Amino acid sequence: MDRKFIHSRFCPVQTIRSSTEEGFFTVAKFMPGDRNILVGDYYGEVHNFNLDSGNEESNFQAHENYIVHLEPSRNGEYLLTSSTWGRPISALWTLKDYQMKCSFGEEEHVEFSKSVQDKILGTRGEVASIFDFSTGQLVSKFVPSISNQYTKNKATFSHQDDLILSDGVLFDVNSGKQIHKLDKLNQMQSGVFHPNGLEIVSNSEVWDMRTFHLLKTVPALNQCTVSFSPINNVIYASVMEQEMDDGDVKFDSSFKTVDSLDYSSIATIDVKKNIYDLAVNRFDSQVALVENQGMYQSVQESVVRIYDVGRRREEEDEQDEEDDEDDVDRSEDDGSENGDSVFLDLTEDNNENSNNEDDNGSESGSESWTSLSSNGSDESDDSMLDELLMEL
Structure with a gap:
């Protein structure tokens, strides 16, 4: 220079x-x-x-x-x-x-x-x-x-x-x-x-x-x-x-x-x-x-x-801002491969997953409860019929 x-x-x-x-x-x-x-x-x-x-x-x-x-x-x-x-x-x-x-x-x-x-x-x-x-x-x-x-x-x-x-x-x-x-x-x-x-x-x-x-x-x-x-x-x-x-x-x-x-x-x-x-x-x-x-x-x-x-001072300030932006960019880029961004991604995924799990769980629970309830009802009806036939 x-x-x-x-x-x-x-x-x-x-x-x-x-x-x-x-x-x-x-x-x-x-x-x-x-x-x-x-x-x-x-x-x-x-x-x-x-x-x-x-x-x-x-x-x-x-x-x-x-x-x-x-x-x-x-x-x-x-x-x-x-x-x-x-x-x-x-x-x-x-x-x-x-x-x-x-x-x-x-x-x-x-x-x-x-x-x-x-x-x-x-x-x-x-x-x-x-x-x-x-x-x-x-x-x-x-x-x-x-x-x-x-x-x-x-x-x-x-x-x-x-x-x-x-x-x-x-x-x-x-x-x-x-x-x-x-x-x-x-x-x-x-x-x-x-x-x-x-x-x-x-x-x-x-x-x-x-x-x-x-x-x-x-x-x-x-x-x-x-x-x-x-x-x-x-x-x-x-x-x-x-x-x-x-x-x-x-x-x-x-x-x-x-x-x-x-x-x-x-x-x-x-x-x-x-x-x-x-x-x-x-x-x-x-x-x-x-x-x-x-x-x-x-x-x-x-x-x-x-x-x-x-x-100059203003160049130093501008450089600091650029360095801060670069640090953010680097942390985001690096984070996709390491813990920082993974943690953020996992947090978002966990929120979505927990919602899905709640939905899926309620549906699954409902289906299971319905299925179990219906199965239990059929078995109860069959036992009552057997008892009537035996009495006759």
């Missing part, structure tokens, strides 16, 4: 809720295998939910407050977490027993290397740092000669782990040298590598990594956090939180899908709730949205809602 058709249709299939009324979810990530989902909350806890049952299997206190980032390792054994303040701001945990393996006291964001997960990349302001996964020791730092000073800089590896993009500056990992500085065309985010290895998506701008020329401007991606679908050429984009003049934070209620080949818009999906985070499973068959109503002080609803990709 056409990916644009598929990625314009989303059907809610499951809702995960906190076990407490004051629970306030902030971030979510699918676990490898897609049978569980990890959810971070405003109070620094990480919750592990089973997607088959919807039940919470375990939880642990990772930070002192608001978790803003989760990343499980591909083998499902480790978890990186980041919060907004407190010590440590970021940490590496074992998922088997929730023990802290490494702490990154001042790193505002941490992520695994992509090709081989043997390194951890941390971000502090405009500085990117590589840490050894096994020991947590600092390996190297990358400091731009001229900083773009993005307010939400997140250093990231290329898909081959040979390049780092941080604060709009491209670095060579092996030499540590600065390769190129992209023009600053937004105030918030540095950008991410396209999986094709040829482009960088920085806010709404697409840069060619071979020439460092601006290829395209995509207005639909402006001020959006970008996630590439793992197996399809699609971008999921959700608007980042916006800080208001009065100090409050504003969230958007819609997410977008964009073709990652030509950057054409596919769809905008409004869920009518504030979207705090978006996650895609490894098969691109489901997305998870952290949806909140109200702020943490006066939460009205806080859920993680799971959506099937490629289906």
